[in-house]
Amino acid sequence: MKIFGIGRNYAAHIEELNNERPTEPVIFTMPDTALLIRNRPFYYPTFSDDIHHEVEIVLKISKVGKNIDEKFAHTYYNEIGIGIDFTARDLQQKAKEKGLPWAIAKGFNDAAPISEFVPKDSLDLNNLNFSLTVDGETRQHGNTKLMLFSFDYIISYLSKFFLLKKGDLIYTGTPKGVGPVTIGNRLEAFLEDKKMLHVDIK
Numbered sequence: 069m070k071i072f073g074i075g076r077n078y079a080a081h082i083e084e085l086n087n088e089r090p091t092e093p094v095i096f097t098m099p100d101t102a103l104l105i106r107n108r109p110f111y112y113p114t115f116s117d118d119i120h121h122e123v124e125i126v127l128k129i130s131k132v133g134k135n136i137d138e139k140f141a142h143t144y145y146n147e148i149g150i151g152i153d154f155t156a157r158d159l160q161q162k163a164k165e166k167g168l169p170w171a172i173a174k175g176f177n178d179a180a181p182i183s184e185f186v187p188k189d190s191l192d193l194n195n196l197n198f199s200l201t202v203d204g205e206t207r208q209h210g211n212t213k214l215m216l217f218s219f220d221y222i223i224s225y226l227s228k229f230f231l232l233k234k235g236d237l238i239y240t241g242t243p244k245g246v247g248p249v250t251i252g253n254r255l256e257a258f259l260e261d262k263k264m265l266h267v268d269i270k
Contacts, residue, residue: 070236071098072226077216077241084244093217093225096174104181109268112251116156121249122242123200123208123257126151128185129236136227141220147185150198150257150264153239154179183264201256210243
């Protein structure tokens with residue numbers, strides 16, 4: 069199983085981090101050890117002092133494909149979920165300043181909490197609200213109509229470089245409002261009004 073992350077896919081998030089707007093999807097990968105399942109707690113790591121939350125829609129690939137035409141990409145996934153892309157912002161910034169890869173800032177153990185998956189057919193994927201609360205306060209709210217690169221484009225683009233296999237996961241980008249978490253926080257993630265995921269920070 070492969071886990072892909074898409075960076076800089078919402079314009080407002082690009083602006084809040086003062087990043088350059090991309091002309092193609094920004095891709096990073098995470099190991100499967102980054103996944104945190106079944107609403108298990110997230111233990112704040114000792115190697116960072118600045119872990120940020122980033123809520124994202126997650127696609128689950130349902131069949132093998134490569135060089136997928138965008139118009140057929142929708143047939144390569146049947147379910148979606150929601151996830152949190154925890155980012156060690158201090159490690160990421162240090163690496164970026166040196167022009168170095170920032171894999172450890174995204175792919176460390178338990179950095180990618182993920183919900184159960186639901187059938188996509190019951191949802192309007194082009195106008196889907198999702199959000200994250202911290203201790204009951206909404207911190208992030210996004211809508212898929214604001215994505216720079218659509219789900220289908222992302223799948224088509226990735227398949228040019230990687231053979232996509234059943235079970236591969238794609239974290240599709242985060243909206244504005246990212247911020248730090250602290251020990252004692254409870255994070256809850258929603259698709260529309262349905263709570264899909266909670267994570268306690270310990």
